[in-house]
Amino acid sequence: MTEKELEEKLREIARAGALAAVRHLAPELRPVVEAYNAGEINLAEARERVAKVYEENEPRIDLIVMTQRRMAQSLGQLEAGSTPGQLRRYPAWRFLRVATRMKPRRDWDVRWAEAGSATAWQGACKDDFVALKGSPIWAALGQGAGGFRDAIGNPFPPFAFGSGMGWERVSRTEAAELGLVDG
């Protein structure tokens, strides 16, 4: 894959992710948004109905909002990390804890191994949570390779609901040391 193709692919993922974020609106809120868009209810009524839905589903909606916030953050990171210069200087991501959680998942090493096996470790390290930005391991991780049912389906963090794991860019020098790119 050429650098230009990689850049295009990563931008496409970012755009698709933004659409997915809209589609993942809490199902209970969709009828309200649709009724408002269709002119069936006015803004005041829409607000009231959203407030009611929120009150009835607060913990679940909180989780959705938190996850959406993390998704938006990752999309921004994906976009900024996909310029030609960033791809040259920082060709890989490290997957690490970026936010504290009261009960963090302890199985990310298993998920990483499953996702790596599913994609023949293309552009990914076995011993470190590091992979090239265009590696298929990210999509596999997001799809819950190995049967993890809490996976969200994104090729970018958060890969599971409520996860505090995210990306940090990895320099070309370090990626070369890890054998992911030529020095």
Add this chain to the structure above:
Amino acid sequence: MADISVNISTPQLDAISRRLEPSARAELHSEIAAEISETVRGHLRRYALDHHKTASKLGARPTGNLEDASVSATSDSSGATVTVAALGIRRALGPVTIRPRTKAALTIPVAAIAYGRTVAYLKNNGFDIFRPKGKNYLATTEGKGKDAKIVPLYILAKRATLKHEPDLLPSQDTLAANALEAAREYIMEESA
């Protein structure tokens, strides 16, 4: 939510930028914006992981306001702007005094359950919240009958001042050095 903009302009960067055609200048600014976005995002996350004092003190879950701050960039041939939006981010520039906008008082959490949660949220989740007579806080009760005790949840305040946190953002030197590095890289690639 408050936001601040990060502006990077140094004589070296300006000199590099001026020598370029508008289209190349736009590309250069896009690279600088991307570099600064990533620098700021990484810094905020590291800062947040090291600074959960209030949440830790209360034994509460951190709010995640800084880890997930929105960092966005715009750029064109005239320049680049990186905008950081997060609750409390203005502390990076100086002390911030906050006052209630719609309520009579600010509610400052003093219990783990109240941290990062509004009074309305707790009420919706079954907490009986009240203001004990003559006290300047909101509380709930724990236990029943003669074992019941009052547990303060929020102190009420007319205003609060958040202290200046200059380390909340990377230093101007770091931002300028990273921007310059991105610019140098761009020029080298273009002239290769």
